[in-house]
Structure formats: C-alpha cells, structure tokens
Amino acid sequence: MAVTISDVAHAAGVSKGAVSYALNGQPGVSDATRERILQVAKELGWKPSLRAKGLSVAKAYALGLVVARDAKLLGTDPFFPAFIAGIESTLAEHDYTLVLSVATAPGAEERAYRKLSDGGRVDGVILTDVRHGDSRIKLLQTLKMPAVTLNRPDGESPFPAVCMDDTDGIAAAVEHLIALGHSRIGHVGGGQEYIHGRSRRRAWESAMARAGLDVDLFESSDFTASGGAAATAELLNRPQPPTAIVYANDLMATSGQSYAQSRGINIPGDLSITGYDNAEFTQYLNPPLTTISADPMLWGRQAASVLLNQLNGSHTGDDVHLPAPKLLVRRSTGPAPPASTPTKNSQEP
Structure with a gap:
C-alpha cells in the first residue's frame, strides 16, 4: 500500500x-x-501523488505529441520510435508522461490540439513535421498552449525551436557521389509541404548547382516505403536515368534499393544510393546503406527538455542547435558506371 x-x-x-x-x-x-x-x-x-500535486497547481504533468501521418508510419519509419523514446527518457526523469495522438482525418489535427488544451490533459506540446506557413503556430497561440518546434518555422513563431541542420549532410552526400564520378544524381524528396522536405531538396539543388550539374532528376514522395519505390521507378524510367539517388530518409532509400535490385540493377555497380537518418537496420542491408547519421533520440530528449524548461521558467527563449548530421559511407555507393544506364527489365513497382 x-x-x-x-x-x-x-x-x-x-x-x-x-x-x-x-x-x-x-x-x-x-x-x-x-x-x-x-x-x-x-x-x-x-x-507525492502526481494527481494530487497536479490538481493543487493546475498542472497535468504531461506533454502532448500530435502526429498527422498514417498510423502505420509510426511502426515502419524508424525515426518516430527513436524520437518518442528520446522524449520518454527525459519525461521519466521529471515524472511527466507523454500523450500521443494520431490525427489523419480532415480536421482531426486541430481537434486533437483543442482537446488537449480544453481538457487540460497536457501542459505543452512538441510540434513535429513543421510545414510551410504552418497554421498550428497561430492555433497554439490562440489556445495559449506552450510549445517547442522541431526546427525553426519559416513564419513568425513565439516558440523555442530545437534545430538540426540537415543541409550539410545532404550536401556531403552529393559531394561524395560527385567525387565518385557521378553527374546524373537524382533526389527522392519527402513531402514538400514540410520544412525538412524542402530544406533537403534545396540542399541537393544547391550542391548540384555548385558543381554545375542539372537538377532535373527530382521526384517528390511522402517518406513512406511505397512512396520511395514509386518515386524510384519514375526516376529509373526516365530517358536519361540517374546513376545515383539521394533519398530524404532511410525508409524510402531502402525500398528504392530493393526495387532497383528487383529490376536486375546492381547496387552500387549500376546505381549508387544514399539515405538519411542512419536507422539501425540499414547497416544490415545488402549492400549496407550509405546514409546521413542523424540522432532522432537526441532530438526527442532535447525537445522535451526545452519544453519542460519553458514550463518551469528556466528556458532562455533561445533556439537549441544540435550537432549537424554527418555522412556515413557504406557499400551502397561506388564509382559511376560507364556510359550505359541502369534501365534493365523496366517495370512498375
């Protein structure tokens, strides 16, 4: 008892x-x-009883996370489990809990934030997948809900941000491929409504432009495995397909690599591939995936810490900048092939 x-x-x-x-x-x-x-x-x-303590000080001792993506993605994209584990590890140290909502139906996302606020279920929220002109910033201001964002929004925001610059990693991947002799380097990007989807595309474009190379080999996808395979098929079916593809995350890179191999394309003999996130499983692929070594768990820990500090009045208000991810070279990248192009056994994914 x-x-x-x-x-x-x-x-x-x-x-x-x-x-x-x-x-x-x-x-x-x-x-x-x-x-x-x-x-x-x-x-x-x-x-102390957190319930009684919460009632006495009007606190929920909980933080909220609303994910507006297909629930299946939480199980397949390794970013989210690692990120959530980072949040939980910090919250456990402060006797806080995480309230997770998955909102995919029209209007469900706004309803989720209003429910968290009106019911007093959380003391603040962590804002992921920040978008161009993100309407959630205004909504949270209206709700007077403390928040922290992953990366700085492109509009005005009163909330502190925990930033991880992805441009250096993407640029390093492009420069690595150029050094291997590649000139037709494609990019399979994530949703362009997301700040990180756009920033990774722009980093690819800038690195290509600095080398005097064309930036016509781009396909927008949605960070999912099926989307990565479909975008890879589109690129490989071009009249002049790429000899290398830079992907915006590991999940799309993995499905793209598998799809290319199903067409008889040798990785990296015919086609070099790079990912982003350094998910643990990528080192066990055949061949192991060259990727950009981000740290989603650290991002989660820092986001939770900044929000908790904001709630207790100890945060300075400044953004927190995490170390930039680095390129991790494995065996999915190699020298550019001869003039022949990887178009064997053309088929749809």
Whole structure:
C-alpha cells in the first residue's frame, strides 16, 4: 500500500495539515517540526501523488505529441520510435508522461490540439513535421498552449525551436557521389509541404548547382516505403536515368534499393544510393546503406527538455542547435558506371 499523508502524520505525531505544510515547503510549522516530518516521510518511503500535486497547481504533468501521418508510419519509419523514446527518457526523469495522438482525418489535427488544451490533459506540446506557413503556430497561440518546434518555422513563431541542420549532410552526400564520378544524381524528396522536405531538396539543388550539374532528376514522395519505390521507378524510367539517388530518409532509400535490385540493377555497380537518418537496420542491408547519421533520440530528449524548461521558467527563449548530421559511407555507393544506364527489365513497382 502507498504511504499516505495520514501515515506520516501518525508516525510523526502531528496533524495532517502540519505534514502538508512541511512537505510543500509552506510556512506554518517550526523548522524542527519540519525536519522531523521530512525525516519520517523519508523513512516511510512516502512519495507525492502526481494527481494530487497536479490538481493543487493546475498542472497535468504531461506533454502532448500530435502526429498527422498514417498510423502505420509510426511502426515502419524508424525515426518516430527513436524520437518518442528520446522524449520518454527525459519525461521519466521529471515524472511527466507523454500523450500521443494520431490525427489523419480532415480536421482531426486541430481537434486533437483543442482537446488537449480544453481538457487540460497536457501542459505543452512538441510540434513535429513543421510545414510551410504552418497554421498550428497561430492555433497554439490562440489556445495559449506552450510549445517547442522541431526546427525553426519559416513564419513568425513565439516558440523555442530545437534545430538540426540537415543541409550539410545532404550536401556531403552529393559531394561524395560527385567525387565518385557521378553527374546524373537524382533526389527522392519527402513531402514538400514540410520544412525538412524542402530544406533537403534545396540542399541537393544547391550542391548540384555548385558543381554545375542539372537538377532535373527530382521526384517528390511522402517518406513512406511505397512512396520511395514509386518515386524510384519514375526516376529509373526516365530517358536519361540517374546513376545515383539521394533519398530524404532511410525508409524510402531502402525500398528504392530493393526495387532497383528487383529490376536486375546492381547496387552500387549500376546505381549508387544514399539515405538519411542512419536507422539501425540499414547497416544490415545488402549492400549496407550509405546514409546521413542523424540522432532522432537526441532530438526527442532535447525537445522535451526545452519544453519542460519553458514550463518551469528556466528556458532562455533561445533556439537549441544540435550537432549537424554527418555522412556515413557504406557499400551502397561506388564509382559511376560507364556510359550505359541502369534501365534493365523496366517495370512498375
């Protein structure tokens, strides 16, 4: 049975009111009595009730995360489990919990944020998948909901951001492929409504432009495996297909690599491939995937920490910048093939 205030009061020989004053650091008891109560509480193993504490200070002791993507993606895209694990590891240290909502139906996302706010279910939210002209910023301001964003939105935002610059990693992947002799380097991007989808495409375009190379080999996708395979098929069916493809995440790169191999295309002999995120499974592919080594767990830990600091008034308001991801070279990239192009056994995915 959990030790209660009544138990502490009985053991210390004082009233429950005196115990409450002592445990909450309030005046009303002498220093000697306070010390005795605290010692008895420690000996009995008393722990505060978060529910009671939350009611007394109007806090939920919970943070919210609303994901507006297909629920299946949470199980297939390794970014989200690692990111959520990072959040949870920080929250556990502060006796907070995470409230996760998956909102994909029209209007469901806004309803989810309003429900979290109106019901007092969370004290703040972590905003992922920041979009161009993100309407959620205004919504959260209206709801007076504290928040932290992953990367700085492209419009005005009063919320601190935890930033991880993805441009250097993408540029490094392109430069790596150019050094291997590739000139037809494609890019399979994520949704262009997302800030990180756009930034990775622009990083690819800039690196190609600096080398004087064309940027016509682009296909927009949705960060999913099926989307990656379909975009790969579109690129490989071009009259002048790429000899290398830079993907915006590992999931699309993995499905793209598998699809290309199903057409008899050798990786990396005919086609070089790079991913993004450094999901654990990518080192076990055949061949292992060259990728950009981001750290979603660190991102989750820092996002939760910044939001908690904001809630307790200790955050400075400045954005937090995490180390830029680095290129991790494995065996899915190699020298550019001769003039022949990888178009064997053309078929749809």
